[in-house]
Amino acid sequence: MTETLTVHVPLDGSRAYDILIGRGLLAEAGRRVAALKARAAVIVTDETVAGLYGETLRASLEAAGLRSGIVAVAPGEASKSYATYAAVCDGLLAHKVERGDLVVALGGGVVGDLAGFAAATLRRGVRFVQAPTSLLAQVDSSVGGKTGINAPLGKNLIGAFHQPRLVLADTAALDTLAEREMRAGYAEVAKYGLIGDAGFFDWCEANWRGIFRGGPERDEAVAICCRAKAGVVVRDEREDGERALLNLGHTFGHALERLTGYDSARLVHGEGVAVGLALAFRFSARLGLCPGQDAGRVANHLALAGLPTTLQQVPGGCGDADALLDAMAQDKKVRDGALTFILARGIGRSFIAPDIDRAAVRAFLQDELRAG
Template identity: 65%
Template sequence: MSATTVRVDLAGRPYDIVIGRGLLAELGLRIAALRPGANTVIVTDENVAARHLDTAKASLAGAGITSSEIIIAPGEKSKSIDVFASVCDQILATRIGRNDLVIALGGGVVGDLAGFAAAAVRRGLDYVQVPTTLLAQVDSSVGGKTGINSQYGKNLIGAFHQPILVLADTAVLDTLPEREFQAGYAEVAKYGLIDDAKFFNWLEANWRHVFDGGPEREEAVAICCRAKAAIVARDEKETGDRALLNLGHTFGHALEAGAGFSSRLLHGEAVAIGMVQAFDYSVEQGLANGQDAERVRRHLKSVGLRTRPSEIEGDMPDVDELMALIAQDKKVQRGKLTFILTRGIGESFIAKDVDPAKVHAFLSQQG
C-alpha cells in the first residue's frame, strides 16, 4: 500500500506527516534525505523498545545514520520533571550537536517528553516523531505541542516545538493492546465531533474496519491529520481556533489528574468521558439537543470506552477538588474558565467566561 503524505504548511517551517503500513523500515532513508550524516538519539519506552527499537535502529544503520537510545518507563508518570531532566542529561551525554536529531519512538508520553527535551537541549534540537499508538498518530505527534505534567495538572510545563517529520506506520498499531487502541479512538472521534459531522457518520459505519486494520484505518488517520494540520497551520500557538482540539479535555484532564495520571484512566479514556460531559453540559445549558449527546455516548460505548465518571475504578476527587483542577486548565484566562462546548455533532465552539457555579452544579449531578 502506498503512503499518504499530509503537509503541515507552517510558514518557513513546513513538514510532512507520512502515513502507511511498513513505514518504520523506511525511517533511515527518510531521515537521510532530510539530514544526511546526522547522529540520532532515539527516545522510547520499555514496551515500544521490545517491539520496534531493533527495526528502527536497523533502518537507520542501513542508511548510514548512527543512533543511540534512551529508554524510559512506560506510562504517564514518566512525563515528570525528574524524568525530563534525566532525558536531557542523557541526550547531552551522547554529545549530540545542533545539526543532529532526536527521534521520538513511541506514544504520546514519549512524543511529548522527547519533543520537550529536544526543545530545551542546546536551546533547540530538531526532532522526528515516530508515533506508535493511534492517539499519537492522529493527535499528539502533530502540531508541536510538547511538555510534561505538574502536580497542578496535565501538560502545564512545556513548549511549542515542531518536528521536521512525522512517520506514522499504521502496521505498528497491530501490536497495540485493545485498551490502548480504544483510548486512541476517542481522539479520532473527536475530529468528527468538532466540525465534521460527515466523518462522524463515517466512523459510526466503519469503526470496526479501523480497529481491524483495513484501509479504513489509514483513511481515518489521514482525515484526522489533515484536519489537525489545517488548524495548526492557521493557529500554531493556540491563540484562536486551535483550542477546539481540546474538546473534552478540560473535563478529561481534571479526571486524569484526579486518577493520579495512572493506568486507572488513560488519556483517551479521560477524553471520551470529557467529550460526553461537554455534550451533556451543552444540553443542560440549552445549547445542544439530547439526541446528539446520546448518540455520542452510544458510539463511544460501542467501541468499548467508558462514558461516565462513575465508571472510573477507585476513589476520585470530590467536585470541589475537580473544580480546583479545572481552574488550572491551560485555557483559563485571568481566572475565567474556557470550555469547548457544542451545538451538536460537528458544531463545537469556544465558550469563554463559563460560570464556575454552573459547572460545579453540573458535576455534582454526574453519576
C-alpha cells in the same frame, strides 16, 4: 507495504513538514530521516516500545549512514515528569547529540511530548522526528508541535511549541497495541468529527470496526484526522484562538487524569477524553445549546467502541464536584481565573465558550456524580 499517504503541514519557510502514513514505515525510516541532513539520529522511546520496534528503527537509521542510539524511559504518564525529562536530556547529551542532529520520538503521546520537549530545550533547540506508535499519537499528539511534561498541579503545564521536521505514522505498529490503548486512541479519532466534521463522525459510526481491525479504514482515519489537525495548526499554531477547539473533552479529561494521579492502571488519557467528550455534550445540552439526542448519540457511540462515558466509570472514583472544579482550575485554557470550555451546538459544531459560570459547572458535576 501498502500505499503511503502524505499530509503536508505548510508552515512558513523551513518549518513545513510532511506526515507520512502507511504500513512498514519504521523499517524504511532511515532513508527518509537521512534526507533531513543530519549526522546522528538518537531515539527516545519507552521500554515497551523499545523491545518491539527500537532495534528495527535503529538498524534502519544506521543503514542510512546515521549514528544512532536509544534512550529508553519507563512506560506510562508518570514519565512526563521533571525527573524523567532531566534523564532524557542527560541521555541525549551522552549520545553526543548536537544542534544539527535529530531526536526521534518513537512511541505514544507520552514519549512524543517528553522527547519533543527535550529536543526543544536541548542546546536551545534540536530538530526532531515523530514516529508515533499509538493511535492517539498518530492522529493527534504527534502533529502540531505541542510538547511538554506534567507538573504536580496539572497536565502539560511545562512545555514548548516545537514543530517536528517529519512524522512517520507506521499504522502496522498499531497491530501490537493493547486493545485498551486502541480504544483510548479512538476517542481522539471521534473527537475530530465532533469538533467540526459531522460527516466524519457519521463515517466513524459506520467504519470504526475497520479501524480497529487494521483495514484500509485505519490509514484513512489517520489521514483525515491529520489533515484536520494540520489545517488548524497552520491557522493557529500557538493556540491563540481556533486551536483550542482541539481540546474538546480535555478540560474534563485532564481533571480526571490529575485526580487519578496519572495512574494508567485507573485511567489512560484517551479514556479521560472519552468521558470528557460525553460530559461536554451533556453539559451543552443542559445549557440548551445542543440537542439532547446528539449528546446521547455521542455517548452511545463511544460506549459501543468500549470507552467510558460517565464519572461513575472512573476506577476508584474521582472525588466530589469541588475537587473536579479545583483540578479544572489548572487547565491551560483558564484566563484570569475564569473557566473556558469547548462546548457544542451539535455534532460537528463545537465552539469556544469562555467564562463559564462555576456554579453551573458545579451543579452539573454534582448531578453527574449522582447519576446512575
